[in-house]
Amino acid sequence: MTTTRRFRGIYCPNVVPLDDSGAIDEAELRAYVGWLIDRGIHGLYPNGSTGEFTRFTAEERRRIIEIVVDETAGRVPVLAGAAEANTRETLAACEYYAKIGADAVAIVSPFYYKLSPEGVWAYFDEIGRNTPIDVTLYNIPMFASPIDLNTAQRLAGAHARIVAIKDSSGDLPFMRSMLETIRPERPDFSFMTGWDACLLDMLELGCDGGTNATSGVAPELTRQLFDLAADGRIEEGRGLQDRIARLFDALFGAADFPEGFRMGVGLRGIRVGAGRTPRSARDRAGDADTLVMLRALLAAEELA
Numbered sequence: 001m002t003t004t005r006r007f008r009g010i011y012c013p014n015v016v017p018l019d020d021s022g023a024i025d026e027a028e029l030r031a032y033v034g035w036l037i038d039r040g041i042h043g044l045y046p047n048g049s050t051g052e053f054t055r056f057t058a059e060e061r062r063r064i065i066e067i068v069v070d071e072t073a074g075r076v077p078v079l080a081g082a083a084e085a086n087t088r089e090t091l092a093a094c095e096y097y098a099k100i101g102a103d104a105v106a107i108v109s110p111f112y113y114k115l116s117p118e119g120v121w122a123y124f125d126e127i128g129r130n131t132p133i134d135v136t137l138y139n140i141p142m143f144a145s146p147i148d149l150n151t152a153q154r155l156a157g158a159h160a161r162i163v164a165i166k167d168s169s170g171d172l173p174f175m176r177s178m179l180e181t182i183r184p185e186r187p188d189f190s191f192m193t194g195w196d197a198c199l200l201d202m203l204e205l206g207c208d209g210g211t212n213a214t215s216g217v218a219p220e221l222t223r224q225l226f227d228l229a230a231d232g233r234i235e236e237g238r239g240l241q242d243r244i245a246r247l248f249d250a251l252f253g254a255a256d257f258p259e260g261f262r263m264g265v266g267l268r269g270i271r272v273g274a275g276r277t278p279r280s281a282r283d284r285a286g287d288a289d290t291l292v293m294l295r296a297l298l299a300a301e302e303l304a
Helices: 026-038 058-072 087-100 117-130 149-158 172-182 196-205 219-230 234-253 259-267 281-285 287-300
Strands: 009-012 079-081 104-108 135-139 162-167 190-193 209-211
Touching: 009 219, 026 058, 058 079, 058 087, 087 104, 087 117, 104 162, 117 135, 117 149, 135 149, 149 162, 149 172, 162 172, 172 190, 172 196, 190 196, 196 209, 196 219, 196 234, 209 219, 219 234, 234 259, 234 287, 259 287, 281 287
Parallel strands: 009 209, 079 104, 104 135, 135 162, 162 190, 190 209
Antiparallel strands: none
């Protein structure tokens, strides 16, 4: 059975706290999940880009989802990142996440190898025909083969199990075109934006919500912006959107993505630990200035 409701709201692509040995810090991840839920996020999106899914083993990715599903305990939906290196392994992840109680999965289009639109269609068509769990398409052209309008429309029309798209291109005309072509055919289909700098504009267009990295650092702000848009208070939200955009730009540009977001989460009191990828001395030398800047932005929002 597919879900009976559209995904709606702000879903957090959470970072993963690591201990001093570089292993997943389960206790701190559980604390972080609770912290996010208490501050109003509508759902969790573990194993996303901000969660550095490519830097964990397949077994670790499964463990991350186990922890998040268990800790949420049904309080909010869990959209589990299920992208693996090939279709067979991705479907195996879909089966496992369905078994342990995730609400749906998000799958990025094939990465590393550039595929044609027909190749992207074939990949998701096989998943759509075989998945035991609802699927969100994940379009992130900066990292993976793009999902174009025709492909998204064909997939939504062909597979009831494909129930949503997360678009991280930040392309407003593209989102408008998807809404205009897909929604009349699939009223149940969800449209989520992953580009924080235009969250309000996307919501005004008719998006159902966002999977926004800033929500992992300042969930209070992204939730407030969603609520304003949901109430039709668009003009009132403009200033807040500008502030979120400034914070997003600082977090995104602070260091190699998603290091800035790890820093930001750390400033909110979560022990995130060092990331998995070694950083150069030059990059580390800028951390002190970055932390001062991020702390000032959070303090201005009374979040630090």
